[in-house]
Amino acid sequence: MRRHGKRGVPGRLRRDAAGGRGSQPAQSERGEELAGHGHGQKIAGIFRGGGKARRGELLPSRSQTLEQRCAQSLQERGFWGNLCQAELLPRRKWQGGCARDEEGTLNRMDAAMEEMGLHPLWRLKPGKANEFPDEHAAMGWEEMKSAIESCTACPLHKGRNRTVVGAGCEKADWFFIGEAPGAEEDLKGEPFVGQAGKLLDNMLASIGLSRESNVYIANTVKCRPPANRNPEPSEMAACHPFLSRQIELVGPKLIVLLGRIAAQSVLDSDASISSLRGKVHACGNIPAIVTYHPAYLLRNPMDKSKAWEDLCFARKVMTGL
Numbered sequence: 001m002r003r004h005g006k007r008g009v010p011g012r013l014r015r016d017a018a019g020g021r022g023s024q025p026a027q028s029e030r031g032e033e034l035a036g037h038g039h040g041q042k043i044a045g046i047f048r049g050g051g052k053a054r055r056g057e058l059l060p061s062r063s064q065t066l067e068q069r070c071a072q073s074l075q076e077r078g079f080w081g082n083l084c085q086a087e088l089l090p091r092r093k094w095q096g097g098c099a100r101d102e103e104g105t106l107n108r109m110d111a112a113m114e115e116m117g118l119h120p121l122w123r124l125k126p127g128k129a130n131e132f133p134d135e136h137a138a139m140g141w142e143e144m145k146s147a148i149e150s151c152t153a154c155p156l157h158k159g160r161n162r163t164v165v166g167a168g169c170e171k172a173d174w175f176f177i178g179e180a181p182g183a184e185e186d187l188k189g190e191p192f193v194g195q196a197g198k199l200l201d202n203m204l205a206s207i208g209l210s211r212e213s214n215v216y217i218a219n220t221v222k223c224r225p226p227a228n229r230n231p232e233p234s235e236m237a238a239c240h241p242f243l244s245r246q247i248e249l250v251g252p253k254l255i256v257l258l259g260r261i262a263a264q265s266v267l268d269s270d271a272s273i274s275s276l277r278g279k280v281h282a283c284g285n286i287p288a289i290v291t292y293h294p295a296y297l298l299r300n301p302m303d304k305s306k307a308w309e310d311l312c313f314a315r316k317v318m319t320g321l
Contacts, residue, residue: 136241137248141170144245148222153238156223156231162189166218166246167211173318174215175252175286176200177243179261179293180231186224191217192294199294200258203307207315216250218243220265236265247286253321255283256314259293277310280317287321289314 139147149163164181167190184194192200192211201211209215221231221239243266247255257263260273266288267281276290291310292303 136245139245141249144242144249148242151222151238151242154223154235156221156225156235159226160223161186163222164189164191164219164224165222166216167191168216169212169214170216170250172214172216172250173253174209175247175250175255176215176217176258177255177262177266178217178219178258180219180221180228181224182228182295183224191219195298196294199297203294203311206308207311216246216252218246220262230261233265236261240265247283252286254314254318255286255288257288257290259296262293263290277306278313287317289317 136144136147145165148165151157151163164185178191181191182194182196184197185191191197200217204210204215211217220236220243222242225231225235255266257266263273263276264270266283267276267290269276273290273292279289281288281290289310291314292300292307297304297307
């Protein structure tokens with residue numbers, strides 16, 4: 001009978017997981033994500049044991065500069081290429097099964113990357129400076145509303161019926177930011193009307209809020225994009241001074257970002273909404289949390305439970321402020 005290699009030997013399993021000769025190593029989810037950016041094979045190789053790739057294990061790196069940076073980062077910290085991932089971090093960081101930073105829970109690969117100075121590609125970019133022209137900084141509510149109604153800073157003004165400034169209390173603890181006005185909002189001049197507006201009202205009521213009490217609602221842009229398409233970055237940039245001034249005038253304790261477009265615009269991030277949820281972000285000096293847009297929830301009702309979790313998280317954050 002043909003004898004196979006040793007089974008159940010921990011040392012052998014660790015060597016295989018680290019990129020041994022036994023089989024083609026399985027790439028982690030993070031490695032697959034990074035591979036899409038052209039760096040995944042070399043970075044994944046570091047976590048499987050580093051050093052030179054064995055035959056059949058990894059393709060040659062297309063980025064020699066990245067390889068040199070990785071090697072230098074390891075050498076500066078006294079690490080050697082034959083260490084496995086778990087040995088790269090102090091033992092105390094693994095005792096709880098994960099590491100934590102200011103943004104929330106990190107998985108083991110994230111922590112290893114942080115330890116070696118290799119930050120994950122999906123991390124938030126530095127936020128926008130909360131700066132806008134002096135004429136906007138000095139505006140009160142009426143002057144700003146007039147400026148928005150007469151604004152021609154981007155092409156969206158050509159197809160609008162009405163501008164949608166915002167709605168709610170002009171002094172409020174809660175500030176909800178959506179993406180852009182739709183067809184009904186464009187006709188009425190108010191944010192979140194129609195079915196999406198009704199769902200938002202229900203979401204607010206579920207945590208004891210209403211748009212008439214201690215809540216202000218606005219969008220990243222003040223005019224409807226054609227055919228309800230997503231607003232372009234240049235269009236959101238044109239409206240950014242108005243939104244920034246609205247935040248200053250309202251003076252909220254917490255900002256709730258509704259949907260991917262609003263979250264990525266306000267936080268200046270290209271991260272997915274799933275990676276932004278469940279964390280406290282910073283919008284200037286104001287904490288912000290991310291959840292799904294009501295219009296998305298109408299199309300994907302299975303995610304309403306996740307939105308409920310986000311609202312409970314927002315209420316918990318507000319309680320601690």
